[in-house]
Amino acid sequence: MKNIWIITKKELSGFFDSLMAYIMLIAFLGFSGLFTWLYLADIFLINQASMMAFFAVAFWTLFFFIPAMTMKSLAEENRTGTLEFLLTKPISITQLIAGKFLATLLLIVIALVLTLPYYITIASIGQIDHGAVWCGYFGLILMSCAYIGIGVFASSISNNQIVAFLTALVIGIFFHFLFGLLSSQFTGFFSSLFNYLDAGYHFESMARGVIDSKDVVYFLSIAFLGLTGAKISIEKKQL
């Protein structure tokens, strides 16, 4: 556990020492603020005290931002040889990957915490369903876990950051969009299979205020699969 935290600390301070964290936070707050308050289906247009507009935009912004944050994690270590340096220290691959995962997740949580003023403001101008908001936030965090898992995996298979970024997006787009699309093209078993694989389906039910264990299991298993894949691909380099 201590080793995981050492890596997490280093990664997080790395995010903040480079401009990465600030750019990500500003862009995330900017996008979500714009679409929540000012543009298209914003809160004044719907004329309802709800965070649905925010969740809809966060759902998409995180999809693009997370690969950008994870692309460096293992690809860069592998390219510069620091992976070798790390793995000859008393730390296991699992701890290393867990540390990287946790650092990105913490940064996302920080970003989400910074959007709490939106929630407070909306709550003060109308009747808001508090349960749905907290469920929505929880859903965003779970979804981030899944995409970080995919991102870390993509970063482990290449030592080129751009390749890692695009790989993560390509894998992500299936869960984010394509499975949902496919499900509407089929009927019966395949329709429900693809529907189950669609991240939007799971997220929307959470954003409405329903936490079902199958949604939690869905996101966490994607995260777990991604991180396990990353572990295997690092182990293969050592053979």
Next chain:
Amino acid sequence: MDIVISDFTKKYGAQRAVDNISFTVKTGEILGFLGPNGAGKTTTMKAITTYLKPTDGDIMVGKYSVSRQPEAVKKLIGYLPENNPLYTEMPVVDYLLFVGELQGIAKQDLDNRVLEMIDICGLEGEKHKKISELSKGYKQRVGLAQALIHNPQVLILDEPTTGLDPNQIVEIRELIKKIGREKTVILSSHILAEVEATCDRIIIINKGKIVADGSANELRKKLSGKNILRISLEDADPNEAFEALKTVSGVEVVDFLTMKESKFELQIDDGVNPCRDIFQLCVDRKWVLTEMTPVETKLEDVFRTLTM
């Protein structure tokens, strides 16, 4: 802490990078690992540090095996990898603190230990700079500092002096020698003079196999076989000198180097020193002795013969 390498083989696909090598390194020994590019030096070192898994055979560091107890082995080893990978965006002190934490140094000792390493490796003036701003020599020192920070029993250095200027090379060599007294050190290098100056023992490896093992002197002897003495005379008749030199005790074979002048190469028996007798002979015959040089086989020659 002894390192025992037994029947270690490493294959990359069908290619055998290291082919069934065995050797032991004892505590307090500084072992130089020599070989042309692609001979398997780095592969062997990476296997000792647990980074690469052996295809066959095993490596024991102390009483731990690299394949069965890698976590225990990692704690014992300080490792400076080949191209000295560093987190270049970190300041030197932060980087060393990070490595110290990873090595499990207790919080209350950590600051002191980092300052000590900065002192030993001569990084005082650069400690707050980002690593990317340092010159290659200073980066190398940072690499050495991170390898030494947890006071490891075993030190694996893959080409520790590449990119250093001559003064720094001497300093690092001294440092390695000083550290090497209580620790087990394996270092690889392309620079033969360096290995000769630093190491107690040399292993030459070629195409994945050990081709020589011993001290620099032993290796030279083994290859040249006999001691050679080169002498030049003036005022002497070459043929007369040739005959006379053959009679000197301890001289086994006499060879002309040139026919016109009296220049000879003498093969000397082991453990005999005929220099005095030769000098006396020249005095008696009133020859002028202008050169008398023992010919040393250079380590370069040993290396070339073994690996070409």
